[in-house]
Amino acid sequence: MQEITIIGKRDVLDLVHLRSFVSIAQLSSFTLASQKLGLRQSTVSQHLQRLEQVLGRRLLDRDTHGVRLTADGEALLPHARQLLSLERQTASLFEAAQPRGRLRLGISEDLVSGQLPALLQDFIADYPAVELHLTVALSRDLADMQDKGDLDLVFAKRRLGDRRGEAILREQLVWLTADPDAVLATPILPLIVFPPPSLMRTLLMEALERAGHPWRIVCSCQSLSGLTAAARAGMGVLVQPRNLAPSGLRELPPSALPTIEDVEFVLVASPRADRNTIAAFTHLVRERLANGLRPVR
Structure with missing residues (x-):
């Protein structure tokens, strides 16, 4: 299945074009979408242009801050995902060993x-x-x-x-806090950590012990959302993988605290x-x- 007819229009929606649109929307980037799909960026751009021509609507806005969906793009996105999901499900019916x-x-x-x-x-x-x-x-x-x-x-x-x-x-582990200057001014580093047997807790404490850097635990919680809330409130520093760092926190400079082993x-x-x-x-x-x-x- 490669095309879906839209009633009242002479043109059709091409699933290849929809796939490019959904990838751009998910990644907020033409570059990342083209890498994911294994296509040239110019090809992905052409797919979007053709889709906009068929629908007669502008689906994305681009500026110096990135890519964002228009109101029409927001309206199309769930339907595009549904059509692509139906395509995948249809193809999977003919696979010899279907996960179940x-x-x-x-x-x-x-x-x-x-x-x-x-x-x-x-x-x-x-x-x-x-x-x-x-x-x-x-x-x-x-x-x-x-x-x-x-x-x-x-x-x-x-x-x-x-x-x-x-x-x-x-992933590289990094030190995160709401206010780096305030944290670095404290003589004893305030830590926000998972309870044992957390691997990141072990790694960060090993790094501090090797460097002889004094520390104290100010907050311990099983939930990442709880730890993030404590860090955003300025209670201390939180360690997370760089590319999974919660929003609202700032990474401390590499020279400020000891380097932690990757995970x-x-x-x-x-x-x-x-x-x-x-x-x-x-x-x-x-x-x-x-x-x-x-x-x-």
Whole structure:
């Protein structure tokens, strides 16, 4: 299926053009959209122009600050996603091994924001026969649950050198705060951290101990949203992967505090998990994250 006829118009909507439009809308960038689709940027621009010509409406506005949807673009976006989802579902009917059944998925707290909602939305739309059970927790807790047989697939962090799971991307950890000057003026560094057994808590404390930098914990919380709220309130510093840093916080200069060891995000599949479902989710994760984060080479 490549074209959808619009009643009352002599032209048709081309799914290739819709795919370019949706990618631009998701990534807010013609450059990133072209990289995701494996097309030249000029080709993606032509797709959008043709789509606007067919509809007789302007769908995107571009200025020095980036790309944003017009009111007509906002109206089209959910319908475009629905049409593309229908195309994928139709194609999947003829695949020999269609993912189906239950997927017990564990996700690290760090990944809850950012691209996760859109990733899950695409996965559910592409594979409606899969029943998704989602658990959000610290990486170590997810590993323990998986070892007990409670999770089929875990998307979480590991320390460099660990061998558990398939590495998807490597991320630099950075120090974040609402007011860098105020934090750096304190003789004892105020820390906002996950409780044990948090990997990032371990790594940042190791970095501070090696440098002999004094510290104290001012806030500990299981939830990233809680830690972010404390950091935005100016209570202290929070450590997060650079490309997953919450909005409203500023990164401290590299020379201000000790460098923290990088982490890797990995997918860990249980031996008894359905191979087709795991492969489908892994493919979608790589496709999503390759455009917004640095994939492991």
